[in-house]
Amino acid sequence: MATASRRRKQPELVRRTLLDCAARLALEQGLAAVTVQAVCEAAGVTKGGLFHHFASKQALIDAVVAELLEKLDADIEAAMATDPQPWGRFTRAYVTVTLDDLMLNQSSQWTALYISSLTEPSLRRVTAAWFAKFVERHRATDDDPTLEIVRLAADGVWLAGLLRDDGGPMPDLAGLRARLVAMTLAR
Amino acid sequence: MATASRRRKQPELVRRTLLDCAARLALEQGLAAVTVQAVCEAAGVTKGGLFHHFASKQALIDAVVAELLEKLDADIEAAMATDPQPWGRFTRAYVTVTLDDLMLNQSSQWTALYISSLTEPSLRRVTAAWFAKFVERHRATDDDPTLEIVRLAADGVWLAGLLRDDGGPMPDLAGLRARLVAMTLAR
DNA sequence: CTTTAGATACCGACTGTTTGGTATCTTTCA
């Protein structure tokens, strides 16, 4: 992040850097550590620079969360596209995306931020809307008690992932993934 | 909370009030709203009074979380005591306590605070240790992939409970509970 | 039963720091 010194005329890159730094701070040290000053320092930009790109601190955080949700959105959509079986397609994609992220990245890139977003009322509303949209959209293929349990279990894995770095127990992700997917196929 | 004026000094009661107010603030307005001043005002005590009972703000929050975990601990232990079937006993208790709390209280009394505690690294460590202790202790009766999925699903319900108030979808808790418990009985 | 001394419980003004945010100035690019 210490680059940026004599990069003039790269506003898009500065904006990106600010978003990345804010996200990193949030997931490494908690949402409370995301102060305007800390983000600026990490990004090698002054406050004037930050407030040129974002109207307020809240706008910054909103943008970070929006990006996170967009990425999740795209990943799930992509996973669904390669799935020939209609029944439980969304649930499978949800499980796949969630667990693959945790398996690939030693420390999930997004879990902490995602969870953090649930603690602040304003962000919670955004997340709730995003989630409701999905469930509503796939009601035809994924409205089933067992599938719901599978999705809830995937959510639980998010939480377990949070505790992993602090000595919490971590399940066998590969086996878990296989089991959960299997549950979406058996009727 | 506005009483307290001409009571005989009741340190224990003041301490309790401070803890309760801190918890309420956390779950109603997020952990960020738990400022020393806000807690004092809610409790009808001055800052000097608060710092007489708690060495620091962190000590206050730690005490709140410790109480929460102790209560969970006791509830789970109580639920286990009435369960004659050894296999999956801990998992059943975990499901029961989690979902009953959500069903009884329209808005869970503890979910928000519990989740909030996961965002701050220090509190996260405490929770991770608490959780690891339980899993370790009941390894003999509850170490099984299906039981693990059941527990993870219960965790997922915590999260869903958070979103409920903001338009998120809320599952049929009674049915869900029955299904999850059934999963712990079938081998 | 008093008196009294020390401890406990609490108050409220105060401190230095950090917060998000703004106003103004300079540089860079088209």
Add this chain to the structure above:
DNA sequence: TGAAAGATACCAAACAGTCGGTATCTAAAG
């Protein structure tokens, strides 16, 4: 030149925490 991009300096509010003081309680001595 003029608009965009960013730096510098500053602000009021809020923050956690401190400190000297006072009211209240407890217990032992007189």
